[in-house]
Amino acid sequence: MDANTFSNRVSSLTNDSCQFLKDIGAWNYVEQRRTCPIEEMQVWDGISGARINFSAADLPLQTTEMSRMTENLNLQRGLLKHLSRIPEVQLLDNVRVTAIEKEGEANGWPLVRLSNGQTFRTRLLVGADGPNSPVRTFAGITTHGWAYDTHAVVATLSHAPRTPFQPPNTTAYQRFLPTGPIAFLPLSPTESSMVWSTKTALVAALKSVDPSMLVTFINAVFRLPEVSIRYLHDLLLSSVASRKALTVDEVREEILWRERSHNISATSAYSSALSAGEVGIPPEDSEFLPPLITSIQPGTVASFPLRYSHADAYIGDGGRIVLVGDAAHTVHPLAGQGLNAGLADVQVLARTIETALLQGGDIGSRTALLPYTRARWFENHKILSAVDKLHKLYSTTFPPVVWARSVGLEVINELDTIKVALMITAGGGGGGPRADGSGWRWDVAAKGLENFNSTADTAKVVGSGLVNVVGIGLQRLGNALSQVGRR
Numbered sequence: 061m062d063a064n065t066f067s068n069r070v071s072s073l074t075n076d077s078c079q080f081l082k083d084i085g086a087w088n089y090v091e092q093r094r095t096c097p098i099e100e101m102q103v104w105d106g107i108s109g110a111r112i113n114f115s116a117a118d119l120p121l122q123t124t125e126m127s128r129m130t131e132n133l134n135l136q137r138g139l140l141k142h143l144s145r146i147p148e149v150q151l152l153d154n155v156r157v158t159a160i161e162k163e164g165e166a167n168g169w170p171l172v173r174l175s176n177g178q179t180f181r182t183r184l185l186v187g188a189d190g191p192n193s194p195v196r197t198f199a200g201i202t203t204h205g206w207a208y209d210t211h212a213v214v215a216t217l218s219h220a221p222r223t224p225f226q227p228p229n230t231t232a233y234q235r236f237l238p239t240g241p242i243a244f245l246p247l248s249p250t251e252s253s254m255v256w257s258t259k260t261a262l263v264a265a266l267k268s269v270d271p272s273m274l275v276t277f278i279n280a281v282f283r284l285p286e287v288s289i290r291y292l293h294d295l296l297l298s299s300v301a302s303r304k305a306l307t308v309d310e311v312r313e314e315i316l317w318r319e320r321s322h323n324i325s326a327t328s329a330y331s332s333a334l335s336a337g338e339v340g341i342p343p344e345d346s347e348f349l350p351p352l353i354t355s356i357q358p359g360t361v362a363s364f365p366l367r368y369s370h371a372d373a374y375i376g377d378g379g380r381i382v383l384v385g386d387a388a389h390t391v392h393p394l395a396g397q398g399l400n401a402g403l404a405d406v407q408v409l410a411r412t413i414e415t416a417l418l419q420g421g422d423i424g425s426r427t428a429l430l431p432y433t434r435a436r437w438f439e440n441h442k443i444l445s446a447v448d449k450l451h452k453l454y455s456t457t458f459p460p461v462v463w464a465r466s467v468g469l470e471v472i473n474e475l476d477t478i479k480v481a482l483m484i485t486a487g488g489g490g491g492g493p494r495a496d497g498s499g500w501r502w503d504v505a506a507k508g509l510e511n512f513n514s515t516a517d518t519a520k521v522v523g524s525g526l527v528n529v530v531g532i533g534l535q536r537l538g539n540a541l542s543q544v545g546r547r
């Protein structure tokens with residue numbers, strides 16, 4: 061792809077993941093010009109507008125970035141180039157695993173049959189084969205979890221560069237709406253990626269409309285009050301259902317009317333009338349919003365069903381099989397943790413295998429693999445359930461909960477340690493899943509939670525009903541965080 065064209069599948073890699081890739085020598089092969097640092101994050105409540113901003117400066121880091129965006133293709137290409145330079149590695153391309161069988165009776169080694177006719181007898185079979193893992197099925201490993209009634213719509217967005225009066229395009233934005241969060245993730249000064257998780261019916265409608273209509277919707281969804289977004293969604297759904305085409309001009313007219321009725325000034329960054337790419341001094345509120353989208357790169361709109369799923373075990377019954385990445389766990393993308401957790405799995409598994417080899421052990425034996433599952437299963441469980449709780453917390457429109465979580469968010473923005481903890485949960489931190497689960501991140505999170513809970517306690521002591529609701533809101537957030545923070 062040329063320098064200004066980006067694939068729609070991107071990931072935010074935590075500093076730990078980048079460090080791991082550097083340590084193994086693969087990062088050298090990832091094209092750096094096609095990666096982008098995230099230096100700040102703006103996260104806000106779609107109903108109340110309560111906002112929290114994270115900055116790399118809030119973290120005790122050696123670097124100025126919280127994470128780094130890369131296209132999955134760029135990373136995959138880098139990894140493949142790295143592997144191709146290791147003589148002991150044999151890569152088989154364009155081949156499918158067609159069947160996995162057990163050799164002989166109980167505790168036989170897995171036989172992996174390939175579409176090119178080859179069969180491998182495997183001392184250790186690593187299932188890195190994604191959410192529908194055939195390896196997991198073969199091993200009879202069950203999973204628990206559920207499908208969210210949402211899909212993630214992704215697209216590569218084009219916009220004007222930031223003006224000289226604004227910070228560079230290195231801020232990620234995420235707005236939590238009751239239908240799901242929408243995220244804007246920078247890739248270059250003029251291109252960014254979108255991950256918009258929303259209800260299944262709306263996904264189909266959004267994918268069926270003209271790109272200029274989708275652009276209008278995306279700009280509105282970052283800007284308009286929630287009540288108007290709901291109205292626009294209904295308008296779109298009924299136009300699709302009645303097959304009465306809605307024109308972009310009609311939608312823009314509707315948005316302008318709504319902006320006037322919400323008292324949105326035409327000179328505010330929240331106004332759709334503001335022309336994209338003006339070079340003068342930007343509106344004061346421009347830092348709160350991503351730039352206005354001008355177009356969508358052709359062919360980049362796609363959607364993915366979202367699931368929470370966790371394998372009940374990572375090792376097959378008699379050993380010989382181990383799961384990593386999405387084969388072991390899938391998580392809502394709102395916190396950008398899936399791939400990072402998978403890389404942390406790989407890091408620990410590699411170390412576990414190395415230890416077994418050094419001790420002259422059998423790398424496929426259950427005993428040799430147990431340290432891997434001990435280090436990773438509970439660690440992943442904490443991340444998965446924290447992210448799931450955040451998703452549920454923000455899906456409700458019940459006013460006391462909205463109020464409580466909003467006050468919670470405002471309070472958090474003032475409390476630096478808690479901010480760091482939430483930043484980790486939200487995936488923007490220098491933290492994210494760390495292979496061995498150790499280090500300052502979880503300590504900081506735990507400390508933040510202590511303060512967080514004492515804020516909730518103070519609220520409770522004050523005692524009025526509403527203040528109690530704040531306390532509950534804080535505690536609920538605290539509980540979500542504690543899944544990550546308590547060690």
Ligand SMILES: Cc1cc2nc3c(=O)[nH]c(=O)nc-3n(C[C@H](O)[C@H](O)[C@H](O)COP(=O)(O)OP(=O)(O)OC[C@H]3O[C@@H](n4cnc5c(N)ncnc54)[C@H](O)[C@@H]3O)c2cc1C
Nearest residue numbers: 071072156157189190212364385386393396397398399400
């Ligand atoms: C919209 C969205 C945004 C995301 N953003 C982020 C983010 O910002 N940060 C982050 O950390 N994570 C993110 N994730 C999650 C991340 O994409 C996944 O966690 C990650 O891709 C999982 O990698 P994996 O290698 O385990 O599985 P997969 O990517 O599913 O790869 C599995 C591989 O196995 C192969 N395979 C399967 N069956 C067979 C077979 N029979 N024979 C041969 N090969 C087979 C497949 O072809 C595939 O190549 C996001 C996910 C989504 C949906």
